[in-house]
Amino acid sequence: MHISQLAEISGVPATTLRYYESVGLLPADRDSTGFRIYSDDAITRLAFITAAKHLGLPLIEIRDLLVVCDDHVPPPLRVGLRRQLATHLGEAELRVRELTTFTDSLRCALRRLDSP
Structure with a gap:
């Protein structure tokens, strides 16, 4: 395209x-x-x-992580990329938990507004 x-x-x-x-x-x-x-x-x-x-x-780190999407990751890069991915996975999972807590708070606030 x-x-x-x-x-x-x-x-x-x-x-x-x-x-x-x-x-x-x-x-x-x-x-x-x-x-x-x-x-x-x-x-x-x-x-x-x-x-x-x-x-x-940062974009430079995103570029490094995109190597995983490519067909071949050279063995010397695998250890470092695995570490980076594991770190970012943990950060993303934490963000999901935080957003879930915030979403629950918003739902609670809406229920308070809707109750007499």
């Missing part, structure tokens, strides 16, 4: 997609006219990038 299609589907502006390509987050091929062409995997990759950004990860 072309960049405009990916931008529309993902909700990520084309300028951001170009930037992600320039910093190694989102690979793109070129068609015969020089336009960027993205595979369907780009949508999944963008979802990962967006989620990781919401967790506060």
